[in-house]
Amino acid sequence: MRNEELILSINNVFKSYHRGSQIVRVLENISLELERGAFLALMGPSGSGKSTLLNLIAGLDYVDQGTIEIDGVDITTLSETDLARWRSVNVGFIFQFYNLIPVLTAFENVELPLLLTSLSKRERQKHVSAALSVVNMEDRVDHYPNQLSGGQQQRVAIARAIVTDPTILVADEPTGDLDRISAENVLDLMDRLNRDLGKTIIMVTHDPSAGKRAHSMEHLDKGVLNHDL
Amino acid sequence: MGLLFFYSLRNLLTRRLTTILTALGMALVVFVFASIIMLAEGLKKTLVETGSSGNVVILRKSAETEVQSRIDRDQASILETLPEIALGEDGQRLIAKELLVLITMQKKNSDGIANVIIRGIGKHSFSLRPQVKLITGRMPRWGTSEIVVGQSVAKRFKNTGLQRTLSFATRSWNIVGVFDAGDTGFSSEIWGDADQLMQSFRRQTYSSVILRLRNPNLFQGLKKRISNDPRFTLGVMREKDYYLKQSETMATFLRILGISLTLIFSIGAVVGAMITMFAAVANRTAEIGTLRALGFQRKSILFAFLLESLILGFFGGCAGLLFASLLQFLTVSTMNFQTFSELAFRFSITPGIIIKSMAFSIFMGFAGGLLPAFRASRMNIVDSLREV
Ligand SMILES: Nc1ncnc2c1ncn2[C@@H]1O[C@H](COP(=O)(O)OP(=O)(O)OP(=O)(O)O)[C@@H](O)[C@H]1O
Ligand SMILES: [Mg+2]
Numbered sequence: 302m303r304n305e306e307l308i309l310s311i312n313n314v315f316k317s318y319h320r321g322s323q324i325v326r327v328l329e330n331i332s333l334e335l336e337r338g339a340f341l342a343l344m345g346p347s348g349s350g351k352s353t354l355l356n357l358i359a360g361l362d363y364v365d366q367g368t369i370e371i372d373g374v375d376i377t378t379l380s381e382t383d384l385a386r387w388r389s390v391n392v393g394f395i396f397q398f399y400n401l402i403p404v405l406t407a408f409e410n411v412e413l414p415l416l417l418t419s420l421s422k423r424e425r426q427k428h429v430s431a432a433l434s435v436v437n438m439e440d441r442v443d444h445y446p447n448q449l450s451g452g453q454q455q456r457v458a459i460a461r462a463i464v465t466d467p468t469i470l471v472a473d474e475p476t477g478d479l480d481r482i483s484a485e486n487v488l489d490l491m492d493r494l495n496r497d498l499g500k501t502i503i504m505v506t507h508d509p510s511a512g513k514r515a516h517s518m519e520h521l522d523k524g525v526l527n528h529d530l
Numbered sequence: 531m532g533l534l535f536f537y538s539l540r541n542l543l544t545r546r547l548t549t550i551l552t553a554l555g556m557a558l559v560v561f562v563f564a565s566i567i568m569l570a571e572g573l574k575k576t577l578v579e580t581g582s583s584g585n586v587v588i589l590r591k592s593a594e595t596e597v598q599s600r601i602d603r604d605q606a607s608i609l610e611t612l613p614e615i616a617l618g619e620d621g622q623r624l625i626a627k628e629l630l631v632l633i634t635m636q637k638k639n640s641d642g643i644a645n646v647i648i649r650g651i652g653k654h655s656f657s658l659r660p661q662v663k664l665i666t667g668r669m670p671r672w673g674t675s676e677i678v679v680g681q682s683v684a685k686r687f688k689n690t691g692l693q694r695t696l697s698f699a700t701r702s703w704n705i706v707g708v709f710d711a712g713d714t715g716f717s718s719e720i721w722g723d724a725d726q727l728m729q730s731f732r733r734q735t736y737s738s739v740i741l742r743l744r745n746p747n748l749f750q751g752l753k754k755r756i757s758n759d760p761r762f763t764l765g766v767m768r769e770k771d772y773y774l775k776q777s778e779t780m781a782t783f784l785r786i787l788g789i790s791l792t793l794i795f796s797i798g799a800v801v802g803a804m805i806t807m808f809a810a811v812a813n814r815t816a817e818i819g820t821l822r823a824l825g826f827q828r829k830s831i832l833f834a835f836l837l838e839s840l841i842l843g844f845f846g847g848c849a850g851l852l853f854a855s856l857l858q859f860l861t862v863s864t865m866n867f868q869t870f871s872e873l874a875f876r877f878s879i880t881p882g883i884i885i886k887s888m889a890f891s892i893f894m895g896f897a898g899g900l901l902p903a904f905r906a907s908r909m910n911i912v913d914s915l916r917e918v
């Protein structure tokens with residue numbers, strides 16, 4: 302069964318940061334498995350290491366110890382260049398502050414990740430239009446980010462995240478900067494991406510109402526995962 | 531590729547004021563660079579166009595310029611019999627025994643004085659230089675104290691209009707005509723009967739002999755004949771080479787001046803570009819992190835910021851050249867260091883100057899952008915994403 306397939310398998314991951322001469326141990330022996338099509342909320346207090354774990358899963362940073370296997374690839378073994386290439390194919394990012402490029406239009410922002418593919422200009426345009434219509438922003442293609450509301454910007458950012466049809470979507474506090482209604486819209490959208498399009502989503506949040514929209518939940522506390530809830 | 535270019539370009543256009551100021555800094559350098567080379571080029575063009583390749587200049591062997599040269603009457607007369615000389619429309623040999631002396635004259639609109647060349651001419655001096663044309667008045671009559679003045683002299687010096695009288699060499703000289711010699715050095719000269727001038731300057735010798743070859747290919751033969759003949763102590767040069775050589779010292783001087791000035795200024799412009807680009811990198815830290823997260827490699831980031839700086843250099847170059855090209859409409863004068871006389875000429879822009887200036891400006895962009903672009907590309911993704 303396709304849906305039972307493991308898409309993520311984290312095994313005994315440790316991660317610490319150096320702050321001056323001090324070593325900050327952020328993640329302690331983390332193990333976690335996730336099936337394709339899951340929608341996981343990663344919760345926990347501030348400073349517990351949620352973003353750090355998400356960054357490791359997304360291939361933005363290297364573990365100190367342990368392995369992270371995504372769709373059969375152990376990304377902890379990839380070189381920096383290969384990891385960047387891997388991200389461009391496999392990961393869609395949704396950030397708290399949208400992180401759209403201010404000098405590019407909504408359309409161009411969504412097109413950006415496709416520049417790393419071999420798609421022709423025409424094909425790129427087709428993909429971008431499709432992605433923008435999924436997030437209901439097809440009437441704002443020529444707008445620059447500063448001409449859009451926060452909620453609209455986040456929807457464009459989501460279009461950018463899905464335009465390459467990545468293996469996983471990672472979202473770090475996707476509703477953290479939005480009012481309640483916009484936040485609900487974004488969560489509805491993510492729910493739809495998960496249900497209708499089968500996207501695997503890992504979402505970091507410390508908003509419990511956002512966490513409830515996910516289908517499973519993991520709690521991080523001081524760098525340790527609590528599976529109890 | 532196209533999108534990345536627009537990304538860099540729009541980032542520049544977005545911070546309009548910094549871009550304009552930085553580009554203006556570069557434009558200033560390009561302006562200095564281009565204008566001094568244009569000056570050297572214009573000077574060279576003026577002097578080179580003064581000469582024609584069918585003409586031969588004969589000077590005393592050791593002399594490099596007409597001013598230093600002396601040719602006595604005997605040698606000059608033998609030269610007139612040489613078979614290589616072309617015949618004019620009147621059936622006579624096209625050869626002119628000329629005298630060159632310098633006098634100082636008062637400039638118009640200022641108290642300054644400058645040297646002016648007086649050229650004592652022969653009957654064929656005008657036909658040897660078809661570019662010299664009388665524009666008002668008439669030719670001087672032989673055996674009189676009549677002179678004609680070049681147009682640049684008439685424009686720039688006091689008392690040089692038609693019917694005026696100039697006093698020098700113990701005599702009064704009537705100006706009976708004004709001639710134009712285009713952008714050549716002759717426009718900055720005064721011409722009169724060589725024999726009259728020799729008398730009043732008490733000179734026994736000519737300065738130079740100019741002749742036209744029947745055929746430009748006869749030059750080597752003529753040169754050999756004159757250097758092998760023991761009666762002569764003369765050097766032979768094509769007129770074109772003679773003037774080209776004269777321009778070289780000055781042009782080299784200007785070029786060295788231009789390059790040293792430019793180098794000093796360019797340090798400022800490069801530092802300016804560097805500050806601008808470092809600020810741009812700092813302001814866009816999160817953006818760099820985002821691009822890297824999306825999968826862009828370090829070298830793409832390096833390239834994007836470098837490109838931004840190169841475009842900045844391109845803008846600066848365009849603006850600088852635009853300002854410099856306005857100089858073309860200006861006539862300036864300088865001291866001709868060979869003869870210490872005034873020489874009027876124009877700034878001259880050439881495709882070579884445009885290419886060099888643009889390359890130089892883009893290089894400044896490169897030099898200014900390299901370190902900031904490098905820093906941008908070295909950033910850690912996670913750290914830069916935390917910077918919002
Ligand atoms: N690059 C870094 N250098 C040093 N320390 C870091 C770095 N990144 C994270 N940390 C530290 O690691 C710990 C966990 O950080 P992390 O950002 O993962 O927390 P978080 O759970 O996402 O918190 P929040 O809810 O506030 O976003 C914190 O103490 C933080 O200061
Ligand atoms: Mg966080």
